[in-house]
Amino acid sequence: MSLKSNLHNLKERYKGKKMAPAFNAIHTFLYAPNETTHSGSHVRVVDDLKRTMNTVIMALVPVLLFGIFNAGYQHYAAVDAANGIIRQASIFGNFLTWENFIMGAWTVLPLVIVSYAVGLAVEFLFAVIKGHEVEEGYLVTGMLVPLIVPIDTPLWMLAVAVVFGVVIGKEVFGGTGMNILNPALTIRAFLFFAYPTWMSGDKVWVHQAVDLAGGPDAISGETVLGYLAQGKGAEMSYSISDMFFGFIPGSVGETSTILILLGGLFLIFSKIASWRIMVSAVAGALVMGLIFNGVVDAGWITETSKFYGLMSFAFWQHLIVGGLAFGIVYMATDPVTGAQTNRGKWFYGFFIGFISVLIRVFNPAYPEGVFLAILLMNVFAPTIDHYVIRGNIKRRMKRAKNATILPKDSEGKTQELKAETV
Amino acid sequence: MSKDIRIKKGLNINLIGEAEKTTSKAVLSNVYAINLQDFHGITPKLLVKQGAEVKAGEPLFYNKNVEDMLFVSPVSGELIEVVRGARRKILTLKILADKSQEFVSHTPLSPKSVKAEEVKALLLKSGCWPFIKQRPYDIIASPAVTPKAIFISAYVTSPMAADLDYALKGKEKELQAAITALGKLSPGKVHVSIGKGGQSIFSKMEDAEIHNVSGPHPAGLVGTQINKIDPINKGEVIWTITPQDLVIIGELLITGRYNPERVVALVGSSVKAPKYYTTKIGSEVATFLYASGVNTENFRVINGDVLTGSKTKPDGYLGHYNNTVSVIPEGDDYEFFGWNKPVFNKVSTTRALTFSWLQPKKKYDLDTNTNGEHRAFVVTGLYEEVFPMDIYPLQLLKACMVKDLDEMEQLGLYEVAPEDFSLTEFICISKQPHQQIIREGLDLLYKEIG
Numbered sequence: 001m002s003l004k005s006n007l008h009n010l011k012e013r014y015k016g017k018k019m020a021p022a023f024n025a026i027h028t029f030l031y032a033p034n035e036t037t038h039s040g041s042h043v044r045v046v047d048d049l050k051r052t053m054n055t056v057i058m059a060l061v062p063v064l065l066f067g068i069f070n071a072g073y074q075h076y077a078a079v080d081a082a083n084g085i086i087r088q089a090s091i092f093g094n095f096l097t098w099e100n101f102i103m104g105a106w107t108v109l110p111l112v113i114v115s116y117a118v119g120l121a122v123e124f125l126f127a128v129i130k131g132h133e134v135e136e137g138y139l140v141t142g143m144l145v146p147l148i149v150p151i152d153t154p155l156w157m158l159a160v161a162v163v164f165g166v167v168i169g170k171e172v173f174g175g176t177g178m179n180i181l182n183p184a185l186t187i188r189a190f191l192f193f194a195y196p197t198w199m200s201g202d203k204v205w206v207h208q209a210v211d212l213a214g215g216p217d218a219i220s221g222e223t224v225l226g227y228l229a230q231g232k233g234a235e236m237s238y239s240i241s242d243m244f245f246g247f248i249p250g251s252v253g254e255t256s257t258i259l260i261l262l263g264g265l266f267l268i269f270s271k272i273a274s275w276r277i278m279v280s281a282v283a284g285a286l287v288m289g290l291i292f293n294g295v296v297d298a299g300w301i302t303e304t305s306k307f308y309g310l311m312s313f314a315f316w317q318h319l320i321v322g323g324l325a326f327g328i329v330y331m332a333t334d335p336v337t338g339a340q341t342n343r344g345k346w347f348y349g350f351f352i353g354f355i356s357v358l359i360r361v362f363n364p365a366y367p368e369g370v371f372l373a374i375l376l377m378n379v380f381a382p383t384i385d386h387y388v389i390r391g392n393i394k395r396r397m398k399r400a401k402n403a404t405i406l407p408k409d410s411e412g413k414t415q416e417l418k419a420e421t422v
Numbered sequence: 423m424s425k426d427i428r429i430k431k432g433l434n435i436n437l438i439g440e441a442e443k444t445t446s447k448a449v450l451s452n453v454y455a456i457n458l459q460d461f462h463g464i465t466p467k468l469l470v471k472q473g474a475e476v477k478a479g480e481p482l483f484y485n486k487n488v489e490d491m492l493f494v495s496p497v498s499g500e501l502i503e504v505v506r507g508a509r510r511k512i513l514t515l516k517i518l519a520d521k522s523q524e525f526v527s528h529t530p531l532s533p534k535s536v537k538a539e540e541v542k543a544l545l546l547k548s549g550c551w552p553f554i555k556q557r558p559y560d561i562i563a564s565p566a567v568t569p570k571a572i573f574i575s576a577y578v579t580s581p582m583a584a585d586l587d588y589a590l591k592g593k594e595k596e597l598q599a600a601i602t603a604l605g606k607l608s609p610g611k612v613h614v615s616i617g618k619g620g621q622s623i624f625s626k627m628e629d630a631e632i633h634n635v636s637g638p639h640p641a642g643l644v645g646t647q648i649n650k651i652d653p654i655n656k657g658e659v660i661w662t663i664t665p666q667d668l669v670i671i672g673e674l675l676i677t678g679r680y681n682p683e684r685v686v687a688l689v690g691s692s693v694k695a696p697k698y699y700t701t702k703i704g705s706e707v708a709t710f711l712y713a714s715g716v717n718t719e720n721f722r723v724i725n726g727d728v729l730t731g732s733k734t735k736p737d738g739y740l741g742h743y744n745n746t747v748s749v750i751p752e753g754d755d756y757e758f759f760g761w762n763k764p765v766f767n768k769v770s771t772t773r774a775l776t777f778s779w780l781q782p783k784k785k786y787d788l789d790t791n792t793n794g795e796h797r798a799f800v801v802t803g804l805y806e807e808v809f810p811m812d813i814y815p816l817q818l819l820k821a822c823m824v825k826d827l828d829e830m831e832q833l834g835l836y837e838v839a840p841e842d843f844s845l846t847e848f849i850c851i852s853k854q855p856h857q858q859i860i861r862e863g864l865d866l867l868y869k870e871i872g
Contacts, residue, residue, distance in 0.1 A: 004756055028795060032760025036753055036790040040840070040857035041729045041847045042722065043435075043581075043750065046768035046776055048794020050761035052801060052851055055774040135797055177798025177852070271772040274803055340802040340816060389817055393832040400655035 004031060021127040025134035053139040055272045059263035060143050060330065066259050067252035068108045071151050072100030074249045075207040078219035086237055089247035107207050108252055111146035114155045118162040119145070126171045137176030137183070137336070138166065144184035144330060147253025148323060148371070149191060150204035157198065161190045181378045182337045185371045192371075202226050205249040223249050224321040225360065225368055228309040243320045254326040257319065264329035273333035276342060277349035281328040282319065284353025289315025292361055310361040318357050327370035328353065337378040343391075344384040352377050426618065427650050429637030431810040433845060435581040435769060436785045437728070439750075441687040443588050445698040448686075448713065454497050454704035455739035456482065456515045459732065461493070461552055463561045463865070466512050474501050479526035479549060479680035482515055490565055494549030496682040496704040498524040514739075517704075530678040533602035541603045545671065548680050552742070553667035554604075557648065557660050559868045560839035560861075569661040571610035571652055574601070576624045576665050577617040577635045579642030580727040584687035584745045586665050587622055589698060594623055596672025597665065602629045603675055604668075608661070615647045624665070640810065645842040649811040654837045666745040686740060688714050690728075690749035691787040692721040701740060707747060708736045716749060722790050724748040729844035730857070753791025761794065768793065771804060771849045797852040805846040813837065815846050819856060822863030827870055830863055840864075 007027050014020045027033075028050070037044060073095050077087045089095055119142045127134040145162060165187030170179040192199045203209040206221030224243060227236045238248050246256025254260075267273035292311040295301060301308055319325055332338060332352045339348035352373050359369025458466055465486040470476060477498045485491040495501075497519045505514040528548055531540060542565060545551045556563035563569070576586050590597065605612045611631045616622035618634035625632060633651060640646045644662045654660050663671075666684050673681050682703035689696045694715035701710060707723055724731035725741035728748050732741065740747065762775070769786050770776030778784070805815040813834040821829035840857035847856035 004758070008756065028761070031756035031758055032791075032793060033795055034754045034756050035792045035795065036722075037792055039855045041844050042724055042731065042733070042748075042790050043437075043728050043769075043788040043848065044792050044794075044853065045849045045851075046765045046770045046793045047772050047774060047849075047851050048761060048792075048853065049797045049800060049851055050794065051774050051776075052772075054762045055772075133795055133797075137800070175798065177800045270774045271804070272774055272801075276803075335802040336800055338802075341814065342803060342806060345803070385817075389814055389833070392812070392814060392834075395812070396655075396832065396834060399653065400657070403655045403658065 007031065008034070018128055018131075021131065021133050022124050025124065025127070049136045050139075052272055053136040055270050056140045056267065056330070057143050059266045060140075060147065060253070062259045063147060063253040063256060063263060063326070064108070064112070064143070066246060066256045067147060068104035069095055069097075069100045070104065070246060070255055071107050071207055071252065072097075072103035073247065074151075074205070074221075075103055075219075076100065078206045078209060078221060078249075079217070082217060082219045089242055089245075091245075095247065103207065107151055108146060110155055111149065111153065111158060111252065112143070114158050115145040115162055116142040118159045119166050122163060122166040122171070126175065130175075132175065135176035137170070141166075141184045141187075145187050148184065148188050148251050148326065148331075150199065151207050151252055152204045152210055153191065154198070157191060157195055161187045161194070164190045177336055179336060180382075181375055182331055182334050185331060185375050185378075188371050189375060205251075221249055225310070228313055229306075231303075231306065231309040233309050233313070240317070240320070243317065248321070250321075251323060251326075254323040257325045260325045260329050264325075267329065267333070273329070274335070274338070274345050274349075276345040277333050277338060277352075278328055280346045280349030281332055281353035281356075284350040284355075285318055285324060285328075285357050286315055286353070287350075288354045288357035289313075289318045292357070307361055318360070322360065322368050323370045324353075324356055324360075327356065327374055331371070331374050332377075337381065339381045339384045339388075341385050341388040344381070344388045347384050348377055348381055351380070425631070425633050425651075427615070427633050427635045427637075427641075427647065429635065429641035429646060429650070429810045431807055432579075432638035432640055433771060433808045433849070434579065434638040435729075435788075435848070436783065437581050437691065437750075438785045438787045439689050439691040439693055439696050439748075440582050441584065441689045442695070442697045443585070445685060445700060446710075446713065448699040448701040448705065448710035450519070451702070451705040451709045452519060453502070453706060454495075454499070454517045454519055454702065455706075456493065456496070456517075456704055457739060457741060458512055458514065460742040461485075461562060462861075463559075463868070464488075464491070466493070468504070468512070470501055472501055472504050475499070476501060476517065477524045477526050478682075479528075481547075481549065483512075485562075488564060488566075490546045491551055491562065492547060492549050493552060494526075494680055496702050498522075525679045525681075528674065528678040528680075531603065531675050533599045533675055536603060536606065538606040541606055544674070548674050550667075550671045550674055550680065553663055553671060555662050557645070557654055557662065557839060558836035559864050560841075561868070563659075563661050567659050569608045569610070569659045572604055572608050572612045572661045572663065573644050573648050573651075574612065574614045574624075574630075574663055574665060574668065575642055575644040575647055576622055577615050577642040577647075579637075579639035580729060580746075581639070582687075582689040582746065582748055583642075583727045584666075584685070584689075584698070586745075587620070589685040589687065589745060590623060590665055590669060593669045593672070594626075596669045596676060597623070598627055598629075598672070599675045600668040600672035601627055604661075604663070604671070605629045610652075613647070613651055615642075615644075617642075637810075640808075640842065640845050643841055645837065645839050646810055649813075649837055653812075656831060656836055658836075664743060664745075667743065684745055686710070686744070687746045688749070689746060690721075690724075692716050692718050692749040692751050703740055703742055705740045707734060707738050707740060711736055711747070711749065718751055720752045720754070721749050722752050724750070728788075729848060730841045751787070751789040753789030755791070757791075771807065792853050794851070794853050796854065799852050799854065801851045804849060804851065808845045808849055811837065811842065815843065818863075819843070819854070819859050822859045822866075825863075825866060827867060830867055831871075835860075835863055835867055 169183040169186030202222040209221035268275040355373035356370040466483040481492040499519040503516040554563040618636040699710040843856040
């Protein structure tokens with residue numbers, strides 16, 4: 001007996017039982033199911049939700065790998081810096097090394113494992129309780145979460161946040177496809193608001209910066225945005241190419257703009273993510289950045305202002321630091337929580353970019369705004385769609401108004417009725 | 423007079439097994455059957471008892487809600503079986519055909535000079551009325567309502583569907599008679615759509631407005647054409663009728679006989695020699711299926727095309743409205759890592775390691791596997807690429823699912839039929855039953871607002 005028929009027999013035996021969804025989730029991972037069409041179209045396209053989610057994960061893998069190397073690189077670079085040595089990043093020289101990889105993998109992979117294990121456990125639990133199939137939404141969420149948290153996030157905090165995010169962010173609304181807020185960002189926001197002392201500041205971004213703080217070996221873990229927010233932009237040693245290629249501290253996956261860009265192009269090419277949202281979000285961020293640059297140029301604020309550092313930051317450079325690019329490509333394009341009409345996507349994306357930079361500049365506690373902007377626009381996405389669809393409805397009503405409707409039957413009974421009621 | 427309509431959004435599904443352009447006469451069926459599922463929304467009342475002898479064209483039952491609406495026997499013979507389902511619902515009527523056929527004769531009408539009332543009376547009593555369908559609701563037209571226009575689509579874009587210009591060749595006289603006569607029933611126009619550029623037997627028809635349509639499927643669906651030519655508003659009614667049914671109406675007008683003979687395309691990758699057969703409505707599918715032969719044990723027979731047809735069996739019967747019978751392999755097998763490996767031999771509208779975009783002309787051998795499990799709606803923006811109507815498909819489907827009557831009305835449910843959602847259903851990543859959702863939505867709206 002082959003594996004295929006063994007699994008088939010098991011599936012038949014457990015059909016209708018409580019644990020069937022859990023078994024099927026694993027079974028359908030190995031084999032596409034033997035289900036045939038029962039109503040409507042007799043043939044279907046090959047794409048299913050698993051393939052869609054898998055495509056997003058493929059676009060995330062390069063970012064994850066880079067994040068692993070960068071975690072190690074930033075640690076050793078900070079140690080060097082504490083000893084007075086300024087490193088120049090070079091991809092084959094001091095970046096893609098075993099040393100970096102081992103250090104990075106040792107810190108990043110536990111985040112990935114905890115995120116998937118806890119999140120999928122919650123998903124399976126809900127599927128078994130509610131008797132529906134395990135939906136694939138968490139495959140992507142589970143990959144996004146470790147990429148958007150600071151490297152030294154304690155694993156227990158991550159586990160608590162994942163439980164919160166999956167239950168409150170998704171399952172209470174009815175599971176994948178029904179949620180209002182992006183679950184990955186709900187997890188990120190929970191971490192930020194529940195443990196603010198851990199999640200902000202200049203230490204969590206580089207491995208061991210927190211542990212060594214205050215000691216003789218103290219290392220710095222400040223992000224680019226952190227420097228700018230404190231008006232210490234001049235002290236920063238990162239070049240534009242460092243920012244673009246990603247040799248800077250930050251959340252695990254958000255630093256390498258070039259890999260995010262390639263991932264975004266892949267998602268657009270494979271038609272999985274909406275190019276409308278990505279393009280308009282970039283436009284929104286640039287517009288807001290230009291406005292702030294204009295404010296600085298006009299001399300309305302001076303160098304003494306605490307917003308000066310970020311406001312004077314060149315508008316286009318906002319796209320290559322912090323989590324903006326990552327958020328635009330992988331989080332804003334979540335089809336469930338984003339705007340669902342093509343026209344609505346333009347507005348939705350634009351405001352994400354616009355508000356991201358706005359929050360980034362004005363947030364006193366934490367110089368990053370993209371996850372708050374996306375969550376905010378998640379809430380407003382249905383409103384945007386509502387107005388777009390109203391347009392279609394109005395057009396239809398106008399058409400009906402101009403039409404001369406024939407009497408309901410050939411004898412004109414309805415017309416007579418109308419006359420009577422008048 | 424002719425006008426051009428160009429459809430840009432859509433998708434042509436090229437499948438292996440298109441019918442070769444040769445026609446054979448199918449073996450005469452012993453038993454003919456009328457399948458009541460073909461007539462959506464009617465409540466049948468039998469007029470003859472089991473065992474009764476009927477002539478071809480003699481009424482078998484009528485619609486309880488519209489008593490003039492008669493349904494007739496395709497052949498003369500004995501009503502041998504009334505198949506009933508749950509709650510004694512009548513499912514199928516089976517008639518054992520006589521050796522020599524006797525027809526019910528009606529007085530022929532001259533389409534040019536006839537009055538609307540005479541046409542209507544003849545269509546009703548001859549049993550041809552059920553060929554006329556109405557929108558909204560996609561049901562058999564109500565004889566009491568005057569439609570604002572009549573639409574006929576002679577442009578075929580459905581996968582593997584019968585080529586009308588071939589199948590209806592030589593029937594120009596009947597088609598013209600039917601178009602002229604039907605035109606009397608509406609103060610509006612009779613719109614006939616033909617493929618642009620091709621030579622259509624319809625291009626010279628009189629008493630009709632000819633539209634040249636071009637573009638991918640669903641450009642050939644009558645709903646798409648209505649939406650582009652004269653969309654339905656609330657309170658308006660449009661009638662639609664298929665060309666193959668026009669031929670039967672035309673013959674009735676000319677000869678006074680109901681002759682349910684038609685040319686049917688037998689298609690699909692499971693058929694050894696896909697081609698055309700002359701047969702009658704209600705014939706057993708096996709009478710021509712095995713003449714062409716099948717090349718697999720495990721196949722599905724579909725009354726109609728693969729997107730909108732209904733499932734039947736080799737010993738099932740040709741449906742009332744179909745001129746295509748599709749036979750494709752069943753896909754009831756597992757596929758190892760079917761969800762993530764690169765796919766070259768199946769159709770996809772994305773490029774997520776699926777490569778059908780590389781060869782848009784390639785013909786595919788699709789089976790009935792769903793290629794995934796049923797999920798909630800997740801992905802957005804894909805339906806719009808294949809849905810040319812000025813309607814938001816995802817939002818309309820959701821309105822139907824939550825039974826929001828106001829939304830259903832406002833988003834344009836009056837304008838659509840389930841078949842208009844066959845292509846969005848085909849490409850649906852969440853494997854949602856679109857046509858069923860729309861059908862249930864239409865039924866609800868009919869019940870509540872009617």
